[in-house]
Amino acid sequence: MFPSIYSPEDVEEEIFRFWHDNSIYEKVKKKGDRDFFFVDGPPYTTGEIHLGTAWNKVLKDVVLRYKRMCGFRVRDTPGWDMHGLPIEVKVEKELGFKTKREIESYGVDKFVKKCMEFALKNKEKMTEQFVKLAVWMDWNNPYMTIKADYINAAWWTVKRAHERGLLEKKLRVVNWCPRCETALAEAEVEYREKEDPSIYVKFPLKDENSYIVIWTTTPWTLPANMAVAVHPDYTYVKAKVKKDGEVEEIIVAKDLLEKVAEKGKLKILEVVKEFKGREIEGLEYEHPLKEEVPLQNRKHFVCLANFVELENTGCVHIAPGHGVDDFYLGQEYGLEVFNPVNDSGVYTEEAGKYAGMNVRDANSLIIEDLKKKGLLLCEEKIVHRYGHCWRCKSPIIYRATEQWFITISKVKEKMVEEIDKVWWIPEWAGMSRFKDWVSNARDWCISRQRYWGIPIPVWICEKCGRIKVVGSIDELGIEVREDLDVHRPRVDEITFECECGGVMKRVPDVFDVWFDSGVASWATLKYPRVKDEFEKLWPADFITEGHDQTRGWFYSQLGASIIAFDRAPYKTVLMHGFALDKHGRKMSKSLGNIVKPEEVVKKVGIDAFRIYVLSSAPWEDLKFSMEEAEMYKKYLNIVWNAVRFAYMYMTLDKEDFIKCSDISFKIEDKWILSRLENFCKVARDALETYNVHKTVKAFIDFFVEDFSRWYVQLIRSRVWEEKASPSKMAAYATILKVIDKSIRAISPYIPIISEWIYQNFVKEFSEVREKLYGESVKESVFMESYPEIEEEMIDAELEEAMRIAMEVFEAASNARQKAKRKLRWPLKLLVVEGDEKVKKAVEMLEEILKTQCNVKEIKYVEKFEKKLKAQVNYREAGPLLKEKIKDFANFVSEMSEKEIEKAVKTGEIDFNGEKLPSNLLNVIYELPEGYTDAEFSSGRVYLYTEMDEDLWRECLAREIVRRVQEMRKMLDLNVEEFIDVAMSCKEDIVKGWVDYIAREVRARNLEFEHEFEEEEDWFVKEWDIEGEKIKIGIRRCS
């Protein structure tokens, strides 16, 4: 059965059941003789997929389905990123915790267990959502970052880093989340707008009443100030200024003096001195808060730094404990890394007066103190982009702490080198964007002071400080099992005896989750515990993720892989865009513009959703629009209807079709078969080059435009033929091949409807398929191979001719519309004007054109005879000819066509011997009586629209036929059923066409001038046919 209405929901249900009941995926997986190693970028187990994740997986699915059909044995393990802060934060919320201490007292073991449950539960939920998008991956055997084998791989990698001297414990300024009490990687910081104080502070110099002025948005870092930096090459000034009667001297950058004065409401009295920044290196100043922070009673001086910019004051406050640049500058000058702030962002005793205060709360107090001391020049508010913990959204602080680092700086060059060896789609994703990121990358801080993560496998001797890096779980004396739990706090309990006799304890940190996912390409293969798969498959043939992963997974994988193997872990990277709302804004809860994938699927179906998200270039952001998605449902509906049309006739004639031996292809068959090959070619090229979107447009063009809207129209009369004619069989054979092959080519995109059509249409004609094309059907379309291109079927000349014919038809329709001649009405003549190609098209496709345009005759001319008429172009001629204009007008009105033509050709008019430019004429082409014209891209058509009586009778006959057909439908009559027809009009008006009417409507009796009586059992309707009221009655023949 072929349902008359395309219902995605029903089709989905049927196909999902079919796939499931027959283990199709499992069977498909067994095929293939070459390996294709795909690594899934593991989504974080948040519990719900969004449009972007859905798009991401669909993109992957298309590629994988294609590769499978090309004969690859595809490694399609999905992955899950399950550790880390977001889950900790969620669980903390659930438990109502706010600090790490609450976790500790609750019990780390219980907490970690909750995190694990949470992650596993979410994994299940999300898996279901992906499955519902018809994404075929090995859902029963995913890789998970929490599994022992995975952790084993991560440990092994760290040990590699250690062995190569790339693992270091260093004091560094890191992004620190005071709420989560942990270091954050660059990748875990998100920047957003925040309001902060913006203050200009005077630092007292040794000289009386003189100051160097700095600007900062973080007053809380002032207690840790150790220096002021200026740019060596900028020009600075010492200026005498007056404020509230007081005179003092300040040092700022020369070009910024006026602005600073304005901010501080200072009057500039004079510039005392002008000098380069380098001249004041070492200049000493007093710490502005030395009374409040006693430890600051020490020497402070001016340093030189190139990162200083000509902004604000040109002098930068340096706190090596609270800024990355500051830290490195401090190293250069031997400054102490003073960090009087603890893990939760509270000042320590070292901060003197401020001890015990939260740093953010201290801002206002510090400003107050500065004001009291007369050191505050100006206080404002500023809204700027500031880093926030992307997990808990708290503003981060910069803080110097001891952390474990992978020293990317030592392998950066190699990383950049490896980027060149990868195939990036688009090219700029790797060559410009990723390279830029990698070359600016700093050492990678991989330690986190948290609980739910891969424990860092480093043990340190409490006595001698010796370090032991554990490279595998069996080094702990534990055997790796599927269900082995290698998390905190269990691992913390393990100790080793040191050579010195001391006890080695594990550092309490866990890994940055980016390190987890960084090792995915070998951890998914269980390397290093299992070796053979790794040796066979690695590195990955293909990965694809969104452009945010430039700094994320593309990077963490490359970094980890360089450490482990000195080469890139992937060969091909497709970078895709973001799913935005239809206005191009990010989807976010606060904007309330989130569109859920399941909403879309519910509305348009899985296939339409898939083909929609696949229709635009992957690397462009996708501005999601429901209307667009709905359009694709409409297209699929046309696909459905086209197949159904074919199905209806072909099943009716199935026996004949199976037996048939006599097939004669017609020109339109050859044409659509040529188009088919071209479509398959585009599809294959697009998939090979990962320009996956290009297939979509090509498919719509081919299947909807060419096949459904044109070819099916052309062959209608052929399929209506009663007997199994060779021409009808050719049409069937053509249709079968077109649907079969094109559906296979598009099946990776719209797997469900494709499978349905394969099962219900292609399989229906399996015998013919085998006989004609020598291909036996498979259990599923996905066990077929991807269509090969049959070059010999391509006929470019024919395609060109048909393209012109289609245009001619359009132009003729246009002309009809202008002349108000319905397509149903036959017309006498259509003249087509154009070049050689047009001539050829008309010759080749005359029959098609005649039928489609509904004209009795079609004629090609190189040049259609038109009457030329000229009028005076008064705007041009007036000023030139002045009073002679009247004579000229008379002259023009009497110009012959030949003269006009000559004037146009030569550009000159011979006006009584005078040479005038031809632009004084407006030349008008006048069509001969009875013609209407319309143009197409390479020519013009002239439609003869005059009707004679005979033609008009034919038109009316057709009108009547249509009405009767409509009435038959109202009565729900069977197509084969015979009827009696009676009409109120005279037979005269359709004279000569009575038999035609009777045949068309299957009428036994046809009666004219009938008077309808109430009691008769006629089904009667009164119609207005071209201004004439005609009653028509029909009834079933008894």
Place this chain on the structure above:
RNA sequence: GGGCCCGUGGCUCAGCCUGGUUAGAGCGCUCGCCUGAUAAGCGAGAGGUCCGGGGUUCAAACCCCCGCGGGCCCA
């Protein structure tokens, strides 16, 4: 402040690399057609400062420079 990408009818996009007829589609809109795919299908028409400003060129949506707006990433 830096890097990369995007900016074309009301909407979504093609064209740009490799400059050259009248800038193309689809959706929407208006008008119409078809009626043996029919709770479908098809056509035509209207609608454009090709983000703005410079430059190169005989010629710029396209190449170059400077801006503006949006997105992602960084500082």
